[in-house]
Amino acid sequence: MHRLNRQLAPGQHIFFESDPARFVYKVRSGVLRLTRTQRDGRRQVIAFGFPGDIVGLPCAGRHTTECDAITSAEVSARRCDPLDHPESDPKLHSLLVTAALDEIRFLQDHFLIFGRRRASEKVAAFLILLLDRVGEAADDRHLVRLPMNRSDIADYVGLTPETVSRSITQLRAEKMIKLDDPNTIIVRDPDRLRALAEGAQELVADWS
Amino acid sequence: MHRLNRQLAPGQHIFFESDPARFVYKVRSGVLRLTRTQRDGRRQVIAFGFPGDIVGLPCAGRHTTECDAITSAEVSARRCDPLDHPESDPKLHSLLVTAALDEIRFLQDHFLIFGRRRASEKVAAFLILLLDRVGEAADDRHLVRLPMNRSDIADYVGLTPETVSRSITQLRAEKMIKLDDPNTIIVRDPDRLRALAEGAQELVADWS
DNA sequence: CGTGGGGTTGACTACGATCAATGGAAGTGG
DNA sequence: CCACTTCCATTGATCGTAGTCAACCCCACG
Numbered sequence: 001m002h003r004l005n006r007q008l009a010p011g012q013h014i015f016f017e018s019d020p021a022r023f024v025y026k027v028r029s030g031v032l033r034l035t036r037t038q039r040d041g042r043r044q045v046i047a048f049g050f051p052g053d054i055v056g057l058p059c060a061g062r063h064t065t066e067c068d069a070i071t072s073a074e075v076s077a078r079r080c081d082p083l084d085h086p087e088s089d090p091k092l093h094s095l096l097v098t099a100a101l102d103e104i105r106f107l108q109d110h111f112l113i114f115g116r117r118r119a120s121e122k123v124a125a126f127l128i129l130l131l132d133r134v135g136e137a138a139d140d141r142h143l144v145r146l147p148m149n150r151s152d153i154a155d156y157v158g159l160t161p162e163t164v165s166r167s168i169t170q171l172r173a174e175k176m177i178k179l180d181d182p183n184t185i186i187v188r189d190p191d192r193l194r195a196l197a198e199g200a201q202e203l204v205a206d207w208s
Numbered sequence: 209m210h211r212l213n214r215q216l217a218p219g220q221h222i223f224f225e226s227d228p229a230r231f232v233y234k235v236r237s238g239v240l241r242l243t244r245t246q247r248d249g250r251r252q253v254i255a256f257g258f259p260g261d262i263v264g265l266p267c268a269g270r271h272t273t274e275c276d277a278i279t280s281a282e283v284s285a286r287r288c289d290p291l292d293h294p295e296s297d298p299k300l301h302s303l304l305v306t307a308a309l310d311e312i313r314f315l316q317d318h319f320l321i322f323g324r325r326r327a328s329e330k331v332a333a334f335l336i337l338l339l340d341r342v343g344e345a346a347d348d349r350h351l352v353r354l355p356m357n358r359s360d361i362a363d364y365v366g367l368t369p370e371t372v373s374r375s376i377t378q379l380r381a382e383k384m385i386k387l388d389d390p391n392t393i394i395v396r397d398p399d400r401l402r403a404l405a406e407g408a409q410e411l412v413a414d415w416s
Numbered sequence: 417c418g419t420g421g422g423g424t425t426g427a428c429t430a431c432g433a434t435c436a437a438t439g440g441a442a443g444t445g446g
Numbered sequence: 447c448c449a450c451t452t453c454c455a456t457t458g459a460t461c462g463t464a465g466t467c468a469a470c471c472c473c474a475c476g
Contacts, residue, residue: 036316036319036320038320038406038407039406039407039408040406040407040408042323042324042325042407044319044320044323046316046319057309057312058309059309059310059312059313060309064312064313064316065316083305083309084302086294086295086298086301086302087294087295090294093294094292094294097291097305097308100305100308100309100312101265101266101267101268101291101308102267103312104265104267104272104308104311104312104315105267105272107312107315107316107319108244108254108272108273108315110319111244111252111254111315111318111319111322112244112246112252114319114322114323114366115250115252115322115366116250117250158322158323198246198247198248199246199247199248199250200247200248
């Protein structure tokens with residue numbers, strides 16, 4: 001069973017869009033960024049790869065996105081031809097199939113975030129997503145570490161970096177979150193944040 | 209080999225979100241609509257199912273979207289358990305795996321449309337998508353029939369029905385398209401429409 | 417000590433959402 | 447066959463919000 005481990009430095013690419021796909025990658029540590037770039041230079045962040053995720057599933061033998069590391073990261077590569085030949089490695093094959101179906105569901109979820117109308121709802125939904133996925137419980141407080149910068153978040157939820165920053169400021173003013181530093185968020189009121197993320201609640205700008 | 213054909217009337221549902229998934233469906237004729245609805249009632253159109261498409265791929269044994277027919281339609285149902293058991297029906301299994309990988313790619317493409325900033329670019333991109341997918345060449349003119357209404361388009365690209373309508377009016381004023389009736393579009397200038405869809409071009413409102 | 421990148425904030429603008437009215441086409445029932 | 451309703455598309459007027467451009471700050475880095 002081939003499992004080639006690879007160490008990645010921040011910014012290092014694993015593959016590019018339409019590269020012939022020989023491997024898929026399981027994230028061991030660190031965070032990856034999957035993007036697609038349009039002719040006019042605009043970038044769409046398709047997904048972030050957190051530890052445990054499988055990235056790089058091919059379509060017609062080619063990668064469909066670009067992939068690079070946000071942090072230093074470790075991935076293990078697995079040949080992806082078992083996708084086409086179940087019998088060659090049944091366990092890996094079924095792992096990949098499951099990963100594909102999960103990916104579909106995840107992309108659909110992503111649409112719901114992306115489709116929210118108000119900026120603060122998008123950002124709240126993004127934070128909840130990260131909280132549920134990689135949140136840490138630090139002495140009774142919910143902690144979210146953001147390995148990506150504001151531009152990455154913006155390109156993930158469909159906003160500009162400035163608007164992401166403003167939304168975070170707003171959520172902080174509303175006392176739903178608190179910032180230790182720009183990349184470390186403490187969720188003070190998960191319920192209200194979640195309600196906002198689901199569009200159930202109006203975010204009132206400032207009452208004072 | 210089980211292939212259960214089913215006739216559908218417009219508006220008729222095939223399955224709902226989180227229904228246990230026993231079948232996937234191949235569209236024989238007509239057009240399906242795949243949607244997800246949020247708690248607050250907002251609807252996201254995930255995809256349209258055109259003839260040849262396979263819809264209803266499950267995640268963890270359940271459907272992940274709602275699916276109903278826009279037009280009267282005919283689908284053929286195939287059991288989806290071969291997804292988990294390649295050996296039970298290798299041909300169907302590999303068909304489903306391919307469909308899943310195609311779906312991933314398609315959803316990623318959808319993000320690029322959805323992510324475009326200007327309304328007319330989104331609508332142009334949507335029309336190009338349909339032109340390439342189901343366009344007809346009618347005596348040297350490119351014809352696109354829209355089986356869905358403006359609301360469906362709006363929920364697909366992330367706009368309101370009014371804005372979709374306005375964008376279409378704009379494209380018509382720019383002489384990129386012409387309407388036979390609200391649901392029949394003649395593409396007069398595919399190149400310019402495509403350029404707009406890809407964000408390469410500015411759409412000038414009115415010089416006159 | 418200087419430089420550069422990322423984050424935040426401000427001022428202004430532009431664009432799409434919203435609310436509302438209209439018109440046309442299709443369907444229903446008398 | 448004609449009133450009546452309903453749904454959909456279009457258009458208009460207004461408003462709000464996110465985009466844009468710019469300045470500033472802070473921290474890490476050389």
